[in-house]
Structure formats: C-alpha cells, structure tokens
Amino acid sequence: MNVVQKLFGFHGGVKPNYNKEASTRLPIAAAPAPTRLVIPLHQSIGGPPRPLVKAGDRVLKGQRIGDADGDVSSAVHASTSGTVIGVEMRLMPHTSGLSAMCVVIEPDGRDEWVERKPFDFRAATPTATRDYLRDAGVVGLGGAVFPSHLKLNAGKQGRLDTLVLNGAECEPFITCDDVLMRERADPLLRGAAIMREMLEASRVLVGIEDNKPEAIAALEAAAKRANDASIQIVAVPTRYPAGGAKQLIRALTGIEVPHGERSTDYGVQCFNVGTAYAIYEAIELGQPLISRIVTVAGNVGQARNYQVLFGTSMRDLVALCSPLPDTDRIIMGGPMMGFRMPSDDVPVVKATNCVLVGSQKLFPPPPPEMPCIRCGECAKVCPADLQPFEMYWFARARIFGKAQEYHLFDCIECGCCAYVCPSRIPLVDYYRFAKSEIWAREVEKEAADEARDRYEFRLLREEREKQEKAAKLAAKTAAGREKAAAALAEAEKPARTPEEEAKHALIAAALERAKAQKDQVHPENTGNLTPEQQAEIAAIEARRAEIREQAKPHLRQDD
C-alpha cells in the first residue's frame, strides 16, 4: 500500500490564494429543512426528466418525482416528505437568469422516507445496476453532473486499469470534498470498492492535493481498515487546476485523454469522491441522491460545510452563515470557474458544490480590458496546452472556424489564462461565447440538413405520385374507351353524386366563414406594421406569387 506512486504532473496551472481554512474549522452540519423546496427537474447532463407528480400529490422523502428521459438522463427525487404545491417554471441556478420546470414541495416536517432497501449489485446484471443508479439519480458531484451510471461502463476493453477518485479539490474556497474525506472516509471507500468491482479496475488511485493533510490521513487510515491493497491514496502537488479530471488522470497515470474521447478507452475512469459516497448511499443504504455537502464561504461571518437538501434556497443556506452586509452576489462554485447566480433565491442543486458569497472587496471588478499583446502568459499556464491568445484573437473577431482550428473545444474553461492576463481580458467569456455560438450553429446545421432531406424526399414523392397518376390515367383512358359505349347509356346520370355535392357545399361554406373571419382576425405578426414593412411584405408576396407561378406544374401534380 505504501508503494510510492510516481507522479506525472501537467502543463501550466496557477497558484491562487486558496482561502480554504475558514470553512474547515467546523464539522459538517445538516442544514435545516426549509419551508419550501424548489427542485428543478433537469439537474444533470442529458435529457430533462419527465415529471411524475402533480400539484396536490403527497410525496415521501426519496420518492422519485422525475423519471429519467432515456438512458442519457438521471432521475430526480423529493428531498423530504410533504405536498407538491406545483410543477412550474422557476428561476434556475444558471447565469442566464432563465426559468425551467421545477417541482415545488411544501415539507410537512415529518421527513418520512420511502421504503429503502440495499441493492445487491453483485446479484444483479451490470445493466440492472446501472439502471438502478440512474433511477437513484446518482450523478457526478464534482460539478459536471454527468450521470454516473453512464460512466460505470468499462468500455471497449471490458476492464479498466485504473479507477481515479478525484479528491484534489483545487478551486479556492471550496472544501466540501475535503470535509467529506475527513469525516466519511470509510463509506467513501466502500463506494469506491463498488465502483472498482463494477468497472473491474485493477487499482484505485485517490488523488488529493497535498494541502489537505487531514483528508489524506483519514483516507489512509480508512484504506488500512478496509484492508484493500488495490486502494492507494496519492498526494498531488497543490496547483490549480489539479482537480480537473483530465489533469488529475494525467498527474496520476501519465495518460492524456483527448477531448471528445472516453477515458475508459485509455483504461482509466475518474469520479469525484462525493460521487463515490453517493454510490455507497444508493447501493448499500438504498437512498437516492437527495442531498449533498455544500461549502458556504466567502463574504460570510462563519464559513462552513452543510449537508443540504436539493431544492433548498441559497438564500436560506447563506443566512445560516451570517453574510456580511456588503454582500453583492452569490456564486455557485469557486472563484475560478463558478457561475454568478441571477438571484440568491435559487435552489441548491446536484451541481452546487459551493455557494460563494461575494462582495466588491472580495472580488473587485476587473480593471478595463486592454488589447492583447500576445505576451504568451496564458499559453504558459494553460493546462490543456492551448494557445489561448490565438483562440481569443479569432473569437473576438467572431471568426469561429479559426478559433476551432486552435482547439477551442479542448478548453476546460479553468480560467487560468484570464487569471494571469496582464491585459485583464475576460478570456473565458470569449471562449464561452464562441463555444455557444458554435453549438448553436451546429444545431442549426443539423436542422438544415434534416430540412434538406425532407425537402428532397418531398420532391421525390411528388415525382413518384406524378408518375403513378400518369400511369393510372393511361390505364383509365384505355379502360374508358372500352366502357365508353356502356357509359353512353347512363349518360343521363348527374355529373356529381349527392355526396360530392354536399362536400362542395361544405367547402364553400367553410371558405365563406373563413372569409368572414379573415376580416376580423389579424394574425399578431402582421399587425401594426409600418408602411415600409408593408411594402416589403407586398414585395415578398409578389415574388412568392411568381415562384408559385413557376412551380405550378409541380403543384398541379398533387391536385
């Protein structure tokens, strides 16, 4: 067990002021259940879960309220017992300030659990275990909230070399993994053992930054107690972002997992220590993921870690720590990668590892942005070996293709580049902007491709119908001539059958009604137009009429 683990390190990184002491002085405390829980349905990567409850339903603690939508999704549960008072749009803990579907629960204070029973994963097939974890809502608790059941798959090789547990926790202020490792080392390692078995990994490496000696000691003691020789606790040098999954894998194993590829294909899988604990709870205790440890730190009187039920308002949580009066913002996550919340009344979700309380003094606004002088400091600290200034150069000018050529999507948005930039350029903002523009474009492109396929299919179908009709017509005329004589005898019959007559009357009546309505109903998008717009519309209409005229032979086939 005490084999000295060779370390590999990674390129770049910075050493910001860590500020971790304040929140580790006190042990984890359970945050009291609030008077109202707002539980967003969509708390993981993948499809948004479908709601299973409606207003008025009574739910128990741990009851599933949102069902995973497909396999790339994860279930959501009630954090405590109570009554559903609504399934509605609520403000999300997201920088956009937009709302999404949430289940709002009024707790009844009884904290009544659903029936819990441990899951015997050894008796179950791997697929069944993964389905169980999906329905238990277990996702990565490092902040990425990727559904864990998808990662508990050994991949192409069938078995893994290394399972990496990420306890590096490199972001300043955040200590939730630190205290978890100190206080719950044994169950954490049991979760790790479950994962190791599922992945058939030959060893488990727990990477912890060497500024957490207590956590390292606690886990080492626990590993000794567990008597599992495959588990190794490795202290990695303290350097942000050592806790990035790829950076930690590289530091511990020397393996670099390229962007867009699965680490399992390289024989490694990486989980956050919090996820290991959640898996322990789900498998051995039968408890779905309904709460997590959250660090409250920053501009507060007493920073501390709390066990918080999902859906608790950040405002209630922060209030427990006596925030200072000059507080001006709430950040979810750390100061390097965290997201500014649109309000303090947003719920704690699975991704909330830290609620950072900010003020002008603590996080002063950056000085005005200067032009990039290509000094290359950002390239020196980039842990992904990118050329951040080149990506910025093209992102700024909205030349996204070029930015992508410089591997924009390998960027992990760690913020090192912006941290060291002497021109104080919000580099990461430019990358986020460029990435979301490129994504949007990709979606548009896919839609366009689909539209093209559908259009071409339609043309094909019209062509086919035209041919069929022509064939039928030919057959009819041939048959018609034979019948002509017979038909002659019945020539007195009316041209239209009574049914046809009725149909025509109906259409005429409908058109009449429509005409009447047309005068009354004004579609919203054509009301209140300026004369210019009207002229424009007229011009467009004229052109369209022309096209219809050109396309007439086309349309007629359909008639």
Next chain:
Amino acid sequence: MNNSPYFLQPASVQSVMLRVLLALIPGIAVYVWFFGAAILVQIALASVTALLAEAAMLKLRGKPVMMFLADGSALVTAWLIALTFPPIAPWWLTVVGVLAAIVIAKHLYGGLGQNPFNPAMVAFALMIVAYPSLMSQWPAVGFTEFLPQWQAIFGPRQLDAITMATPLDALRTALHTADARATVAGVLGSSASFGNIGGKGWEWVAAGYCVGGIYLLQQRIITWHMPAAFLATLFVISGGFALYDPTRFVGPSFHLFTGGAMLGAFFIVTDPVSGCTTPRGKLIFAAGIGLLTWIIRTFGAYPDGIAFAVLLMNIAAPLIDMNTQPPVFGHKRKAGGRP
C-alpha cells in the same frame, strides 16, 4: 458584473512596458558616457512625438485616450527608434520615423497588439531606404561636446568634425568597395575606432543593453528562446564563415557587439506582438533574424541588417506560428502541424 474567474493576478500591460523602459536605462547611460547627451535629446523628441501621435490617433479612432496612452507602448517604440537612429540625425528624421511607426505601422492596423510589423523597425527601414546618408552619420567616439550635437539635430549642421560611419558600415564599405586586397584584419587594424571587440564605445553600449536584457529575463517579461536563438545563430554563422575565410568574414564577437545586435536580441526580436508565439516558432523566428542579419550585413547594401531581418521574419511569423503549433493536451502523439 463580470463572470469567472473573479480572482485576477496583479499584472498589467503598463507594468510590463515600464519595466522594458527601465531595462533600457543601463544601455542609455553607457551611450551618453561615450557619445554624449544627444541621444537624450533624441529620446525626448521621439517620446513627445510618439505620445502626441498616439493621442491623436486614439482620438481619431474614438478610443479612450488616457487609458491607452498610459500603457507605455508608444514610449517603448519611441525609445527604440531613438536608440536605433543616429543620435545626431536631424530632428525631422526622428519625427518622421516616429510618425511612420505610430501612425502607419501601429494604428492603421488597430493599435496596440494588432500590428504585424515591429513599428520601430518599420521606422528604421523606411528612413534608411529614404535617407541612406543621413542614417549613416554617427558621432565619433569621445566627441561628447553637446553644442555641435545640438546643432546637428536642430541646425545649422556642421558635421564633418564629429561624424563617422559605424564600425559595421566602415568595415562593410572597406570590404565591398575598396581594393580587392582589403582584409578584415587590415581594416580593423587601420583605425582605433574599431575598439577591441566590436567598435570602440559600442561594445560597452551593447554590454549595457545586455544587462537590461538579463533584467527582463529575470522579470520573466521575455523568455530565453528568442535572444538565445538569435545570438546563437549569429554567433555560429559568423564564426563558421570567419573560420572558413578570416580575411573576408569578420568574427562573431564583432557581429554580436556592434550595431543593433544586443539591443535587437533583448528588445526588438522579443517583441511579442509582431513575432512568433509558439516555443518552436520563437526559436525559428529568432534564428531566422540572426541568419538574415548576417546575410544582409555581409552581402547587402545597407549598413545594418537587423531592421530588415526583423521585418522579413515578421512577414513570415504567422506562417511559422501556424506550422509550429504545440500539440494540445491529449493530442500529443500526433505530429504538430497546421491546427
């Protein structure tokens, strides 16, 4: 309000530029000691012109004037121009040079950080092509009397007593145009002004720049790549040819300690804006400047090749960068190439 990261390291463009100016001071001090105070007049002239031109251009382009003026980049350009021009050049030569640098080479391209060419070198190349004789009149060593220098700058010019060609120019002219029997040793021995290493006085000025360069290295404002590659290339190629034919090719010490070699190595070649930025690119870029400098100095028509060499490599810099992109995390097994 800004997004993450909310922490920023205290660093600024301004402090970078100020430290570059600071690093130039030892060289300037030695310069004044050997060649008189004229260089200070030139620096002042260039600085004022640069600041005025910068302010005017910022105003015209609708940018915040004071903020950008305070970044100090215009001053760095101005000082470099003053230090590469002859100290007794007429005032208008410096002014026109600075204007060309600030207006054409810098602001037409969008100002700080956007210029593909080194502004100071554009000024030098433009002026030496336009006024080759004025750009070749340098003060004689030890002639530090201020009044004639002042008159040389602001008129009336009476130059004969105080001017001479730079050692580099003198050697080149002697080898190129004098009789075919001229040899390096003969030319260098013909006049005391060639000094011990690279021109009397000039070798010490170069040493002063070198001290400033070491300060910049220590401050991590520049990396070792460019100065080392530049100086090493110049050393190796001049040394190699001097060994091959010592009568026609002068040795490396002369090349390194005359002309703009030291100033170039630490202050001009290292300009991050117009140079290469990848580690391999930096080496290629600086080595290219070293090679071209030697070629132009040895075979070309102009007394010093650094300005042209820098501009030529500036042209090639984007292509070099494109083809020397370091492998990105996780893509290291593949060979580097165009991104």
Next chain:
Amino acid sequence: MTSYLFIILGAVLVNNVVFIRILGLCPFMGVSKKLETALGMGAATTFVLTMACGASFVIDRWLLIPNQLEYLRTLSFIVTIAAIVQLTELVIQKTSPVLHQVLGIYLPLITTNCAVLGIPLLNVSLRHNFLESLLFGFGSAMGFTLALILFAGLRERMEAADVPAHFRGTAIAMVTAGLMSLAFMGFAGLDKFR
C-alpha cells in the same frame, strides 16, 4: 552552377517579382485572402510562367529571330501565354473545381498578369539562354508564390485585427504590401556580391 543558383535566388528574393519589380499585383491582391487559394494560384502561376518562359524562348530563338520577326514578339508571346493559361484552366477545372471557382476571374487573368509577360520579355533583354530562361521564369514564379503565401498568412491574421473602418480590406492590404516591399528591399545588393 553558382550562376544558376544566383539567377533563382535573385529572382526569388532580391528582385522579387511582386515586391521589387512590382509586377503581378492584380492576383497578388485578389487571391491572397486565404492560404489555400494563394497556394493554388502560386502553383498555377509557377506552371504557366515556367512553360511560358520555355515556349517563348523557343519561339523567339527559332521562329522570330531567324525570320526577322522580332516586332511580333509581344504579340506571339501573348498568344502562347493565353494558350498555356487556357490549358491550365481546363486542368484545374477538372482536378479542383473549388479552386477553379475561387480563383475565378484571376485564373484567365494570368494571361494578362504582367509578370507572366514581363518575365519572358526580361529573358530576352537579359539574353538568357534556354536553361537560364527556364530558371529565371521558375525563380520569378517561386518569388511570386512566396510573396502570395506570406501575404496570405499575414492577411489571415489581420482579418481579425481591429483595423480602422476606412482602412479595412484592400486599403490595409495595400499598406501591408508596401511594408513587405520595404522589408524585401533589405535584400538589395545581395545579387551583386560575388
């Protein structure tokens, strides 16, 4: 042998067809926006120019001079060049339709690229022999290609620069070409050194 090397080097660097002789500026400005196109144009021009130098030498030496028809030189050179360009165009259209579209009007305009007529005429006035003519044509075309590629590299980067509105596009490209020309003047005198 060295004299041949000097012909090529001189044509590429010292008397660069674009920067020093100021010939062929139309395609130099027109197709230098992207590196790929610049390379394509360079390759096409290299082919055309080398062929044109060879063909014009043959025509001049064995057709025009023996028949005292030197006054037909420009005319016959133009005709030859036009035919070679037409041939090149057909080949490119077949092999790379996108390059063909991108080069667009500049491809047939190689015919009127003054560099392509100028270099064969210079060959005559410099009294180059057949091999020298070919090398001079090839060297000049390489110089043209070099200029085009370097310029394209710069322009790709400048595309994202914050150039003042009035100077965006061709204006700043002209300024850049001027400064590049200035840099190439540094090579002056190299070819005179023996």
Next chain:
Amino acid sequence: MLDALLVMALGAIVLGAALGYAAVRFRVEGDPLVEKIDAILPQTQCGQCGFPGCKPYAQAIAKGEAEINQCPPGGEEGIHKLADLLGREFKPLSAEHGVEKPKAVALIDEQTCIGCTLCIQACPVDAIVGAAKQMHTVIADQCTGCELCLPPCPVNCITMEPIPESVENWKWKYPVVKIVPASKVAA
C-alpha cells in the same frame, strides 16, 4: 509580312489543336460547387431569394446568375460563408429580398383550422400533419420557419411564433468591452 501571317497562323493552328484536345480530355461532369453552396444555405426552402428553393438558388449562385446576399434566413453569417467559399466580396443582405428575423416556427390555431390541407401542400418539408377535414398541426422541431404556409391558409389560422430562450438553448453573450470615457480615467 507573309512570314508574319504564316507564323501567326501556324501558332494558331498548333495551339488551337492542343486546346481542343485538352477540352475533350478534361471535360467536367456535374458541379460539386452547387453542393457546397447548398450546404451553406439554411434549407428553409422559403423562396425569398427569388428561386423556388435552396438548391435552385445554389445553382444560380454557382452559375453566377444570382448574388450571394439574397437569403434572409441565412443572414449576414450565411453571406460571409458564401463570400468565403466563393472568394467574393461580402455584401449586406439585399433589402428587396427581406430582412433577417429571429427564428420562428409556425403555429396553427387549432380552434380556427378548418382542415383544408392547403398548408400541408405548401409546406416544403412536410412538417405539417393532418388530413382532409381533420385539424392540422405543425411539428415544431421540423418547421424551418419559411412562412410558405401562411398565404394559402384560407382562414389565417397560422401564426409565426418566435422560439423562446431556455436554459438549454441560451447562449453566452459577446463579452462587453467597457470603454471608459477618457475624462474618468484621467480623474
């Protein structure tokens, strides 16, 4: 004089023969360029460009019969891409062909719809489902927002609804460059 004519005629014959052979040898079939242009167009098939669909417009551009700035749904972005591909100068969107609008999808007011199927026939991408005398509805995911279904509807029951912003499709905005007034900095 005769020499000159003979020489030129000889040249013309030789070169003409060579070119004639080359023209046959390197004949080009098909036009891959149209595919590249078509790939850039947004495929709304709306006809605002003056051509009946995106492909015909692409063909017209390839032949040089149409400008690259006639596609409002593609917007400036699309024009830039076309300009890049074809090496042409960028031109602002031609006003006579319409204006760039936020993306919207058609919505049928199901109370008013009379089930006439006219919109179904008009939809170029078959994104409207329904049958005669049955109420119709638009498959929002497949609607390209071309507005071609609006004019045929006899009862004007189709409206264009802009796609709302959600957490999923929200985009990071361009970082705002703070330009501090000179006087403030100086102070």
